[in-house]
Amino acid sequence: MLEAKGLVTVEDLLAYAPFRYEDRTNVKTIAQLAPGEMATVIAEVKSARLAGFRKRNLGLFEAIFTDSSHQQLMGKWFHGGYLADRFTPGLRVALYGKVELDSYTGDLLIMHPEFEILSADDSEGEAALHTGRIVPIYEAAGKITTRVFRGLVHHILRSIEPLLDPLPTAIRERLKLPDRWTAIQALHFPESGSDVRLLNAFRSPAQWRLIFEEFFWLECGLSLKRAKARVQAGIAFELNDRVRERIKAMLPFKPTGAQKRVLKEIAEDMQAPHPMSRLLQGDVGSGKTLVAAEAAVIAIENGYQVAVLAPTEILAGQHFINFKNMFQKAGYVVVLLTGSATPREKAQLKKLMAAGLVHIGIGTHALIEEDVEWKNLGLAIVDEQHRFGVMQRLQLVSKAKNPDVLVMTATPIPRTLALTIYGDLDISVIDEMPPGRKPIQTKHVTEDEVERVYSFLKKQVMLGRQAYVVYPVIEESEVQAVKAAQQMHRHLSEIVFPDIRVGLLHGRLKTEEKETVMDEFRRGEVKILVSTTVIEVGVDVANATVMVIEQAERFGLAQLHQLRGRVGRGAEQSYCILVTSRLNDAGRERIRTMVDSNDGFYIAEMDLKLRGPGEFFGTKQSGLPALRIGNIIRDQDLLEIARSEAQAFITNPPSQEELRRAVSYIQQHWQRRYGLVQVG
Ligand code: ADP
Numbered sequence: 001m002l003e004a005k006g007l008v009t010v011e012d013l014l015a016y017a018p019f020r021y022e023d024r025t026n027v028k029t030i031a032q033l034a035p036g037e038m039a040t041v042i043a044e045v046k047s048a049r050l051a052g053f054r055k056r057n058l059g060l061f062e063a064i065f066t067d068s069s070h071q072q073l074m075g076k077w078f079h080g081g082y083l084a085d086r087f088t089p090g091l092r093v094a095l096y097g098k099v100e101l102d103s104y105t106g107d108l109l110i111m112h113p114e115f116e117i118l119s120a121d122d123s124e125g126e127a128a129l130h131t132g133r134i135v136p137i138y139e140a141a142g143k144i145t146t147r148v149f150r151g152l153v154h155h156i157l158r159s160i161e162p163l164l165d166p167l168p169t170a171i172r173e174r175l176k177l178p179d180r181w182t183a184i185q186a187l188h189f190p191e192s193g194s195d196v197r198l199l200n201a202f203r204s205p206a207q208w209r210l211i212f213e214e215f216f217w218l219e220c221g222l223s224l225k226r227a228k229a230r231v232q233a234g235i236a237f238e239l240n241d242r243v244r245e246r247i248k249a250m251l252p253f254k255p256t257g258a259q260k261r262v263l264k265e266i267a268e269d270m271q272a273p274h275p276m277s278r279l280l281q282g283d284v285g286s287g288k289t290l291v292a293a294e295a296a297v298i299a300i301e302n303g304y305q306v307a308v309l310a311p312t313e314i315l316a317g318q319h320f321i322n323f324k325n326m327f328q329k330a331g332y333v334v335v336l337l338t339g340s341a342t343p344r345e346k347a348q349l350k351k352l353m354a355a356g357l358v359h360i361g362i363g364t365h366a367l368i369e370e371d372v373e374w375k376n377l378g379l380a381i382v383d384e385q386h387r388f389g390v391m392q393r394l395q396l397v398s399k400a401k402n403p404d405v406l407v408m409t410a411t412p413i414p415r416t417l418a419l420t421i422y423g424d425l426d427i428s429v430i431d432e433m434p435p436g437r438k439p440i441q442t443k444h445v446t447e448d449e450v451e452r453v454y455s456f457l458k459k460q461v462m463l464g465r466q467a468y469v470v471y472p473v474i475e476e477s478e479v480q481a482v483k484a485a486q487q488m489h490r491h492l493s494e495i496v497f498p499d500i501r502v503g504l505l506h507g508r509l510k511t512e513e514k515e516t517v518m519d520e521f522r523r524g525e526v527k528i529l530v531s532t533t534v535i536e537v538g539v540d541v542a543n544a545t546v547m548v549i550e551q552a553e554r555f556g557l558a559q560l561h562q563l564r565g566r567v568g569r570g571a572e573q574s575y576c577i578l579v580t581s582r583l584n585d586a587g588r589e590r591i592r593t594m595v596d597s598n599d600g601f602y603i604a605e606m607d608l609k610l611r612g613p614g615e616f617f618g619t620k621q622s623g624l625p626a627l628r629i630g631n632i633i634r635d636q637d638l639l640e641i642a643r644s645e646a647q648a649f650i651t652n653p654p655s656q657e658e659l660r661r662a663v664s665y666i667q668q669h670w671q672r673r674y675g676l677v678q679v680g
C-alpha cells in the first residue's frame, strides 16, 4: 500500500508531509469542557445509534461518550451511516472539535467532531503521540490511516541516525534555514507552541526549508540539464544585411515592440552554434505567427528547411495560406501535409521534402510520421504547443540533427513557473497586442435569454460583421457535439436567420468541405459560422466580431479564452457571449473570470489555481515530476527564490568540491523520481 503511494524507502516516508495539522494540545476531561471552546477529549463509546432526522432520513449518527470524569459527551454526524459499524461500545477514541450545548437536552455536544480511533493496546506513550500536542494529519494510503503513519514516522525518527544535510552550507546560513534533520522532525511533530495557522499554510520554518530544498534540487537539476544542452553542437545561422532585407520585404505590417524584442531573442539563439529550444508565450492574437515567419526567413536564407507543426487541420491550413501569402514574393516553396491528403499526394510531398525542394513544410501530426524525411531541416516550429506532448516535439526534432526549435503557446504562465515546467526551454514573451485593438466585451447570458443573443447577432451582421456560434464536445463524444452543431445550424439557418448565410464547420467534415466553408467565411460570404471547437486554436478572421459560446459552463478557462481570441482581431468592437444553463460553483467562477478579464496571463493563472497544476499541464505536457511537499502554485514565491539560488550556485559554486557533491546528490536522490532531469 505504501508503494502504491510512491513510498518505497524510509527517506520517502520521512518526506511524506502531513497535509494538515490539528492542535490537540487542549486535552480535557469531559467534566472540564466548556461550551464554545475547541478541545480534544479522549473517551470511550458508551452507546451509538443511527437516527432518522425528522421525516427525512439524513442518516444522523449519534454516539454518547464517557471518560474517567464520568460525564457524558454527545457526538453527531450527518450522513454518518458509515460510522455505525465502527463505533462499538468500549471503543477508545480521540475527539476534536467545538464544544456546544445541545439546545434540547442540555447535553455537551460536538457536531461532526474530527476523531481518531485509538487502539486498546496503545501504551500511554503511544496515545501521547495522537493527542496532547499539535498532531500531523496524513493522507491515508489504502488501509494505512493517518494514525498508522504517525506511528511509523515516529518510530523511524527514533530509530535512525540524524540525516546529514545536503544543502550547501553557505545557502543554509544565508537564508537562515533549519538543518534538515531538525526540519523533518518539526514537519512531523511540531514543537508545542508552534503556530498551527502557519503550519496549515505550509509556512513554518521547517516546511519552508523543506519546500525550498525540494525546489532547489529541482532547479539545480534543470540548470545542469540546460547547461549540457547549451554545449551541444547546433546550427549557427547567419543573420546578415541580406537576410534582414528579406525579412523586411516579407513583413505585411510593422512589428510591435514586443514582436521585435522576441525576434531579437530568437535570432540570437539561432546565430549561436547550439540548438535553440525556445518557448514563445503570447496571449491569443498577440501576433506569434509573424515572429515565427521571421525566424523561418533566417533559416531558409541560410539554406535550411523549416517545419511548422499545428494541432488541427484548420490551423495548419490557415498557416499554409498565411505563409504562402507572406513568402510568395520571396519565391519560397510552401507545402501542406495533413492526414487527409491522399496517399499519393502524401508520397509526392514527402518526396519533395526529402529532396530539399520544399522550403517550408506545414502540417498536423502527419508531419511527424516516421517516413517523413527532410534533406536539411534547420528550424522546427510547434504552434499551440499545449496541444502536443513532449514526445511529439522530440519526434519532430529527431528528423534532423539538432535543429533549432521554437514552440509557441497562447496559454502563458508566469516566467519562473514556465521555466520550471518546461524545464529545457528558454522563454520569450510577447506582452503587447498589435495596435488598434479594442478590448473584447464579454457578456454572460442564460439559455432562456438566447433570443436576445440572436437579435444582437442579426444587428452585427447588418453592420457587415461576422460571427461564430460554438458548441462544446459533450462527454468526450465528438459525435454529440457534431449533432448539436448540425441541429443548431438547421435551426439558425432555416428559422432564426432565413435571410443570412449560416455555415457549418465540424471535425467530421471532409477536408475539402472544411476548406470550402472556411474560405467562404474568410471571404465574408458566410456570415455566421456554427462550429464545434475545431476552431478553437489559431483561426484568424479579422471581420468576425461576435463569438457566441453555447453551454459555456462545459469549457475550461483556457479553452474559453482561446475561443474568445477568435474575435477582437480587427479594429471594430468585438463581443464574446457566454451562454450557460445552470452553473455550479466552479463554473460560475470560470464565467466570472472570463467576464472580468481579457488578460491571458491572468486567466492562465486562474486556470492553474482552479484546476491545479496536474490537470492544467497534463502529465504528457511537461517533464515536471510529482513534488512531495512543494506546490508550484501555492509556493510560487519560494520557487522564485529557489530558482535564483540554484542558478547562482551552479554558475558560481562556492567550490568545485561543493558542486561535485551537489551533482552526485542529485544523481543519487533525484534520478529515481525525476526521470527527465538527466544530469551529469
Ligand atoms: P496568435 O499570437 O494568436 O497566433 P496571430 O499570429 O494569429 O496571433 O495574429 C493575430 C492577428 O494580428 C493576425 O490577424 C495578424 O495578422 C495580426 N498582426 C500580427 N502582428 C501584427 C502587427 N504588428 N500589426 C498589426 N497586426 C498584426
Ligand code: MG
Pocket (backbone or CB within 6 Å): 288, 289, 383, 538
Ligand atoms: Mg496562433
